[in-house]
Amino acid sequence: MYDVQVVRKDFPILERQVHGRPLVYLDSAATSQKPQAVIDALADYYSRYNANVHRGIHTLAEEATAAYEDARRRVADFIGAASPRSVVFTRNTTEAINLVAYAWGRRTLRPGDEVVLTVMEHHSNLVPWQLMAQDTGAALRSVDITEDGCLDLEAFHKLLGPRTRLVALTHMSNVLGTVNPVVAMARAAHSYGALVLVDGAQSVPHLPVRVQELACDFLAFSGHKMLGPTGIGALYAREELLEAMEPFMGGGEMIREVQLERSTWNEVPWRFEAGTPNIADAIAWVAALDYLEALGMAPVRAHELEITAYALSRLQEVPGITIYGPRAAEDRGGVVAFNLKEVHPHDVGTALDQYGIAVRAGHHCAQPLHRRLGIGSTARASFYVYTTAQEIDALVAALHQTQEFFTRVAGRAGRPL
Ligand code: PMP
Secondary structure, eight states, X not given: OOXXXXXXXXXXXXXXXXXXXXXXXXXXXXXXXXOHHHHHHHHHIIIIIOOOTTTOXXXXXXXXXXXXXXXXXXXXXXXXXXXGGGEEEESSHHHHHHHIIIIIIHHHOOTTOEEEEETTOOGGGTHHHHXXXXXXXXEEEEEOBOTTSSBOHHHHHHHOOTTEEXXXXXXBOTTTOBBOOHHHHHHHHHHTTOEEEEEOXXXXXXXXXXXXXXXXXXXXXXXXXXXXXXXXXXXXEOHHHHXXXXXXXXXXXXXXXXXXXXXXXXXXXXXXXXXXXOHHXXXXXXHHHHHHHHHOHHHHHHHHHHHHHHHXXXXXXXXXXXXXXXXXXXXXXXXXXXXXXXXXXXXXXXXXXXXXXXXXXXXXXXXXXHHHHTOSOEEEEEOOTTOOHHHHHHHHHHHHHHHHHHHHHHHHHTSOO
């Protein structure tokens, strides 16, 4: 039985007050809060065995190396990867996607080749491909959405062809919440010989994700969105793809032998980890994985489905609200973007902050999607393992008051805001 009150006790920050009210943290899609176990793991590393990895032969270096490589194994297990050699540590999802763009795309793409993206991508899965298209002459193609905020699969199938080299898409939209049918899309892409990169920034923290079942070639995700520290993320890639890839950055760690004019490369995945890695945060990420595994990813998903369904139904009570994305909670993750009539989303965000409620307002690094929706920005509430129905009630009550306040001010001023 999932007990959200027991979960909340593990997150010290949830005891905070903001503007004299209990913090209602509804911004987990931007970054999640951290359980005490993660905070302790960081302190433990720095207090007991801080040392550089792979180089030293002293006890601390051996302990740090063992813990860092154990973290790689744990991340691989968490996503069902066959081998830890398939996992490259990066700073975040963004760096993982750039790694693929530079280490694979730059050497593979030719003029006239096509990369298929979607209109709901985060900038981190758009801009690296734009840079790559400029460098290589490859063309970008983009899958549109339907009126209910799902990918237009008919359009997707029409975009695939013999020149498709890569399909790069998000597993879950950070704005619409849409969970995309990645397995079927990957199968279709593979039938044309294309590779598939999945942006798992929003899915790996919230859904049970197994790379073998997803049938993806690359999966990018961030530790900080899944209870782990900032500054650590991962790229999963099929080992034979990594083997065939050249390094993306040069320096220490990633080499086998260095001459003055040329070098040979280390084995994978270390070939892609130039310089001193983020040892502390990789190790502390394991505490987050332990925490999520103890809860179970299926119960985590079930909890978020329940909260999302409740939020979708309660938010509809707010006069003048527009909610974006699929109607049914089962088709989406724990993200609800919305707008109030005649109140700018930044004003919504600022007003909610006065009630101690943290939401995000803006384009959420998805400008093309907002343009497609015909709007500049949205307010976004996002949920996680510690979100309660009472917090949704607090959000709805504060939105009622915000709407009422702005309507009154607009009425007195005699003009719409
Ligand atoms: N993709 C998606 C869908 C996201 O939501 C985010 C974070 N907002 C990212 C990529 C980028 O993640 P990071 O900033 O950790 O690199």
